[in-house]
Structure formats: structure tokens, C-alpha cells
Amino acid sequence: MIKLFTHENRMIVYNMNNLLQGEGIETVMKNEFSGGGVGDLPAFDIWPEIWIRDAAQLARAQSILHGVTEVTEGESWICRGCQESNDAAFGICWNCGRSYD
Ligand SMILES: [Zn+2]
Incomplete structure (x- = not known):
């Protein structure tokens, strides 16, 4: 699997994940539930991540992400x-x- 995207704001990661899945990209979320603290790591160090299961879909997933994130500066x-x-x-x-x- 390949890590595609991470952000401290969980809602952004969720929405991005929904968008990718809606486009037919097979994604896996990691650190989805980090609020309770995992091991000794403080919760704010753990950002939710989106991973791509199939490397063949990576380019497409990146172009979708790019389309979403390029709007403005x-x-x-x-x-x-x-x-x-x-x-x-x-x-x-x-x-x-x-x-x-
Ligand atoms: Zn809104």
C-alpha cells in the first residue's frame, strides 16, 4: 500500500477519502480513531492517513487530490x-x- 494523504483535520481526511472512493479508488484509512491516545504518543501527533491499496490507482488518486487542492492560494x-x-x-x-x- 502507498500513503497518499494526511492532514491534522480529520474531517478533511474523511471527505477526501469519500471523494476518492466515489471515484472508484480503493482506499484504506489509518489512524482513523486516534482521539483516545495510542501507546505513549500524544494524540495530536497522530494524523489520520489515506492509503491506496492498489499502486496502479495512485496516479489517478493523485490527480483527483490535485484537483481538489489546487483551487486557490x-x-x-x-x-x-x-x-x-x-x-x-x-x-x-x-x-x-x-x-x-
Ligand atoms: Zn460546508
């Missing part, structure tokens, strides 16, 4: 669906999954 944006503020690097709302438009 600089200003954060407000989601039209839920009014949450989103980081400029993300093309989908971390809260509700709506795309930037």
Missing part, C-alpha cells in the same frame, strides 16, 4: 453550504464536503 473561503471557513488549499469544505464554487 492565499485567502480562505466561506462554504456556501454551511458557512464554515475553509483553508485556501482545499477545494472542498472540511465540514460538509461541498465543493468550492
